[in-house]
Amino acid sequence: MTRRSTRLALLLALGACTEQATAPGVCPDYCPGGQITVVDTTFTDMILGDSTFGHYREAYQGRGLPVADVPGLIDSRAVFAMVGAVPPRVTNRPSPDTTTVPITMDSARLRLNIIRRDTATKNLWVKVYRLSFGLDSTTTFAQLVPAFTDSIVDSVNVSALLASPQITDTATVRIWGDTIQTDSAGHVLQVGADSTLILFFDFDTTQARYVPTDSGKVAYGVRVSADTLGSISLGSLESDRSAALKWFFTYPDTNAAPVQASAERPSIFDTFVFSPPQPPVDSTLAVGGAPAARSLVRVKIPEILRDSADVVRATLILVPVGPVPGAPGDSFTVVAEPVISDLGAKSPLSTQTDFYGVKTIHLNVADTVRIEMTDLIRSWALDTSATTAFMLLQSAEAATYAQIRFYSTRTPAFRPALHITYVRRYAFGVP
Amino acid sequence: MTRVAIVLAALGLLALGAPAPARAQDSQFGVRGLGTPGRWESVRARATGGAFAPFDPFSPLLEASIADVRRVTVGVTGAASWRTVDFGSTSNSLRGTRFPAFVLGGPISSRAVLAVGFSTYLDKSFGISTRDTIDIRGAQEPVTDEVTSDGAVTDLRVALAARLHRTLALGFAVHGITGSTGVTAVRHFDDSTNYRTSTARDEVGYHGLGGSASALFDLTADLRLAAWVRSDTHLRADIRGRTVADDDLPFSFGGALRWRPGTEAVVAGAVAWRRWAGAGFNAHDTFNWSLGTELGSLTSPFRFGVRGGQLAFGPGPTAPTEFGISAGIGKQFSGGRGRLDFGLEHLQRKGGTGVTERVWTFLLGLTVRP
Numbered sequence: 099m100t101r102r103s104t105r106l107a108l109l110l111a112l113g114a115c116t117e118q119a120t121a122p123g124v125c126p127d128y129c130p131g132g133q134i135t136v137v138d139t140t141f142t143d144m145i146l147g148d149s150t151f152g153h154y155r156e157a158y159q160g161r162g163l164p165v166a167d168v169p170g171l172i173d174s175r176a177v178f179a180m181v182g183a184v185p186p187r188v189t190n191r192p193s194p195d196t197t198t199v200p201i202t203m204d205s206a207r208l209r210l211n212i213i214r215r216d217t218a219t220k221n222l223w224v225k226v227y228r229l230s231f232g233l234d235s236t237t238t239f240a241q242l243v244p245a246f247t248d249s250i251v252d253s254v255n256v257s258a259l260l261a262s263p264q265i266t267d268t269a270t271v272r273i274w275g276d277t278i279q280t281d282s283a284g285h286v287l288q289v290g291a292d293s294t295l296i297l298f299f300d301f302d303t304t305q306a307r308y309v310p311t312d313s314g315k316v317a318y319g320v321r322v323s324a325d326t327l328g329s330i331s332l333g334s335l336e337s338d339r340s341a342a343l344k345w346f347f348t349y350p351d352t353n354a355a356p357v358q359a360s361a362e363r364p365s366i367f368d369t370f371v372f373s374p375p376q377p378p379v380d381s382t383l384a385v386g387g388a389p390a391a392r393s394l395v396r397v398k399i400p401e402i403l404r405d406s407a408d409v410v411r412a413t414l415i416l417v418p419v420g421p422v423p424g425a426p427g428d429s430f431t432v433v434a435e436p437v438i439s440d441l442g443a444k445s446p447l448s449t450q451t452d453f454y455g456v457k458t459i460h461l462n463v464a465d466t467v468r469i470e471m472t473d474l475i476r477s478w479a480l481d482t483s484a485t486t487a488f489m490l491l492q493s494a495e496a497a498t499y500a501q502i503r504f505y506s507t508r509t510p511a512f513r514p515a516l517h518i519t520y521v522r523r524y525a526f527g528v529p
Numbered sequence: 530m531t532r533v534a535i536v537l538a539a540l541g542l543l544a545l546g547a548p549a550p551a552r553a554q555d556s557q558f559g560v561r562g563l564g565t566p567g568r569w570e571s572v573r574a575r576a577t578g579g580a581f582a583p584f585d586p587f588s589p590l591l592e593a594s595i596a597d598v599r600r601v602t603v604g605v606t607g608a609a610s611w612r613t614v615d616f617g618s619t620s621n622s623l624r625g626t627r628f629p630a631f632v633l634g635g636p637i638s639s640r641a642v643l644a645v646g647f648s649t650y651l652d653k654s655f656g657i658s659t660r661d662t663i664d665i666r667g668a669q670e671p672v673t674d675e676v677t678s679d680g681a682v683t684d685l686r687v688a689l690a691a692r693l694h695r696t697l698a699l700g701f702a703v704h705g706i707t708g709s710t711g712v713t714a715v716r717h718f719d720d721s722t723n724y725r726t727s728t729a730r731d732e733v734g735y736h737g738l739g740g741s742a743s744a745l746f747d748l749t750a751d752l753r754l755a756a757w758v759r760s761d762t763h764l765r766a767d768i769r770g771r772t773v774a775d776d777d778l779p780f781s782f783g784g785a786l787r788w789r790p791g792t793e794a795v796v797a798g799a800v801a802w803r804r805w806a807g808a809g810f811n812a813h814d815t816f817n818w819s820l821g822t823e824l825g826s827l828t829s830p831f832r833f834g835v836r837g838g839q840l841a842f843g844p845g846p847t848a849p850t851e852f853g854i855s856a857g858i859g860k861q862f863s864g865g866r867g868r869l870d871f872g873l874e875h876l877q878r879k880g881g882t883g884v885t886e887r888v889w890t891f892l893l894g895l896t897v898r899p
Contacts, residue, residue: 120623120655120656120657120658120675120677121557121614121621121623121656121657121658122616122619122621122657122658122659122660123560123657123658123659123676124616124882124884125657125659126561127561127844127845127881127882127884128557128558128560128561128616128657128844128884129560129561129657129659129676130560130561130655130657130676130678131561131810132676132714134674134676134714134716134727136663136665136716138665138666408727408728408729409725410716410718410724410725410726410727411665411723411724411725470723472723472724472725473725476725517666519665519666519724520727521716521727521729523729524676524712524714524729524731525773526712526714526729526731526733526768526773527712527731527733527766527767527768527773527774528766528773528774529561529562529563529774529776529809529810529811
C-alpha cells in the first residue's frame with residue numbers, strides 16, 4: 099500500500115464527517131411515533147385580579163395638548179401661559195450708568211407647533227383666545243368657557259395656508275430660515291422636517307396686551323374647528339415644543355431716537371381642558387385619559403403551560419365597555435407592560451420592551467381589543483419566579499383626553515381572558 | 530508504512546468517531562421503530578458481506594473467535610456512508626459518519642483471552658422534516674416540523690474465550706446495552722410574526738442487558754464451523770429518570786462455515802436469525818445470510834462478499850429486505866503488527882409503500898498489535 103493511497107483514504111474518511119441526516123419525512127410510515135400537537139384555548143381564568151389606579155400623569159404633564167371640537171362627542175382646548183420677564187424699562191446707556199428708559203410695545207408674534215393633525219381634515223381653523231393669566235393644574239373647562247366665548251384674538255385657516263404657494267425667495271428664507279406659506283392676514287406657516295406645522299400669528303398691542311406691572315405675562319387658549327376631523331395636537335413643554343411669544347418693542351436711545359428690540363418668552367405652563375369631563379374610576383379597567391389611569395392585571399400561569407407545553411402565541415382579550423368617544427380618525431396606543439414586582443399602584447414597570455404588548459385603539463369603535471403578548475407569556479411559562487402581572491397604560495400618557503374602559507374580572511361574562519396557542523410536549527423516546 | 534503513518538491513521542479513525550459513537554441513521558426504515566440495528570462486523574468482515582464476522586476476533590459478533598488472539602490487540606472500525614432514499618417520485622440524499630466497532634483483547638492466561646469493546650447496537654440518529662397546513666384560530670397556517678434524534682444505543686461487551694481443544698474454542702460475553710440520544714422537535718410557523726417557533730429538547734437514556742455464548746469447531750484443518758446464540762433483555766428508555774418505554778430485545782442465533790481451499794483463498798458463509806418481532810411497533814423477525822471470500826496473501830488480501838436478508842423495522846406486515854455487495858482490501862505493515870483495511874459496500878433496501886434506499890459506505894479499519 100502506498101503512502102498516497104493511505105492519505106487518500108484518510109481524506110475521504112475525514113471529508114465524510116459532514117453530516118446530512120435530515121430528510122423530508124413520509125408520514126406516518128417513516129416518521130417518529132410522536133406528533134407535534136397544537137392546542138388552541140381561551141383561558142378565562144388565567145387573569146385572577148385586576149385594579150385601576152388613577153392620576154399617574156396630569157393633563158399638564160402630557161407630551162401634547164389635544165385640541166378637538168366634535169359636537170356631541172368632545173370639545174378639547176389647549177391653554178398656556180407665557181412667562182413675563184419683559185421689563186417695562188430698559189437701560190440705554192453703557193454700564194455702570196443704570197439710568198433706564200421706558201419701552202414702547204409694538205407688537206408680538208405667537209408661535210404654535212401642531213405636532214399631530216389629520217391630513218384629511220378640511221377647512222381646519224385654529225383660533226386663539228386671550229385668557230386670564232391665572233392658569234394652573236386645577237383649571238377646569240367650565241372656568242374657561244367665558245374667555246373662550248368672548249376673547250378671540252385671532253384665527254387662521256390652516257387648510258388654506260397649506261394650500262397657498264410656498265415663498266422661496268432668498269430674502270424670505272434668510273429671515274425665516276426656511277420657505278414659508280402665508281395668507282393675506284400675515285399668518286405664516288412652516289413645515290418642519292418631521293412634518294410638524296409651525297404656525298405664527300402676528301398680534302398688535304390689543305391682541306397681545308402688554309401690562310407693564312405684569313412684565314408681559316399673558317395666557318392664551320386654542321380651539322379648532324373644521325368641516326371634518328377637527329382634531330390636532332399642539333406641542334407642550336414636556337415635548338419641548340411649547341408655544342412661545344416674541345415681543346417687539348422700541349425704546350429711545352440717548353438722542354431720543356427709537357431703538358428696535360425684541361424678547362421671546364416661552365410658555366411656563368400649558369395644559370388642556372375638555373368636555374365632557376372624564377368619569378371617575380369605577381369597577382372597570384380604565385386606561386389613559388387625563389389624568390392618566392392605569393390598570394394592573396394579575397395573571398396565574400396554569401400548570402399545563404409550565405410543565406408540558408410551549409406557548410407559540412398568546413393574545414390578551416379585553417372587552418371595552420363601549421366605544422371611546424372622540425374625534426373620528428383619532429387613535430391612541432395601549433401598552434401592556436410587565437411589572438417587576440406587584441406593588442399595586444406603585445408597581446415598577448419592566449424596561450424590557452420585547453415583552454410589551456401594544457395595540458392601537460381607534461376612537462368611536464367598540465371592537466374587542468386583542469393584544470399580542472406571546473413573548474411575555476412564554477417567559478412567564480418558563481420562569482416560575484417571575485412576577486406574573488402587567489400594567490395596561492396609554493403610550494404618551496396624558497397627551498389625549500381619550501380613555502378606554504374594559505370590563506374587569508368583576509364582570510364574569512366579559513372578563514379579560516388570554517387566548518393561548520401552545521404545542522404539547524413531544525412524546526420523546528416512544529418509537 | 531511508518532509509525533507516523535500508523536498513528537495518523539489511528540488518529541484519523543478516532544477523529545471520525547470521537548464526536549459521537551454513531552451519528553447518522555443507517556436506514557430510514559428504523560425511524561419508526563427502535564432504530565437501525567448495528568452491524569457487529571469489522572471492516573474485514575464487512576468487506577466479505579459479513580460472512581467472515583463469526584471467525585474474525587475483531588468483529589464483536591462472536592466471542593469464541595478471540596480465543597486465538599495471543600497478544601494484546603486493538604481493532605477500530607470507521608465508516609462513512611452516502612445514502613439515497615426514494616419515496617416514489619421524490620429522492621433525498623443523506624450522508625453521515627459512524628464509528629461502529631471497537632475491540633481490545635488479549636490473553637489473560639495460557640488458554641483464556643479477555644476482550645472488551647463496544648459496538649453500535651441500535652443507531653438512533655435521524656432527522657425528519659415535514660410540511661403541513663393546520664387550522665389555528667380559524668385560519669390555515671402552514672408549518673414546518675423538524676424532529677431530530679442524535680445518538681445511539683451501544684453494546685458494551687466483556688467477553689471471555691478459551692480454546693479448550695485444538696479443534697474447539699468457546700466464548701461467553703456479557704453485554705451492557707446503554708446509550709443516549711439528544712432529541713429535538715421543532716415547529717416553525719410560516720407566519721412568524723404572530724407565532725413563535727416551538728422547540729422541545731430532551732435527552733433519552735437507554736439501558737438493557739444481554740448475554741451471549743459461542744463456539745468454533747474445526748471439522749477439518751480447512752473447515753471451521755461457528756455457532757452463536759445471544760439473548761438480550763429489555764431496552765428501557767428513560768427521560769429525566771422516568772421510564773417512557775420498555776421494549777423487548779431479541780433472542781438471536783446463527784451459524785457459519787469457513788472453508789480454506791488453498792493457502793491464498795478462504796470462503797465463508799453465515800446465517801443469522803433475530804427475533805425482533807417483540808420489540809414494539811413496526812418490528813419484524815429477521816433472517817440474514819452472507820457469503821464472502823478472501824483471496825491473496827495474508828499480508829494484502831482482496832475481499833468480496835454478498836449479503837441479503839431482512840431489516841428489523843419497517844411499516845407493513847412484512848419486513849423490508851436488504852441486498853448488498855461489498856469489496857475491500859487489506860494491508861499489513863510493520864511486520865504484521867498493524868493492519869489497515871479498506872472496504873466499499875453497496876446496499877439496496879426495499880420496503881412497503883415503494884420505498885427504496887441505496888447506500889454506499891466507505892469503510893476504514895485499523896488493527897494494531899503493539
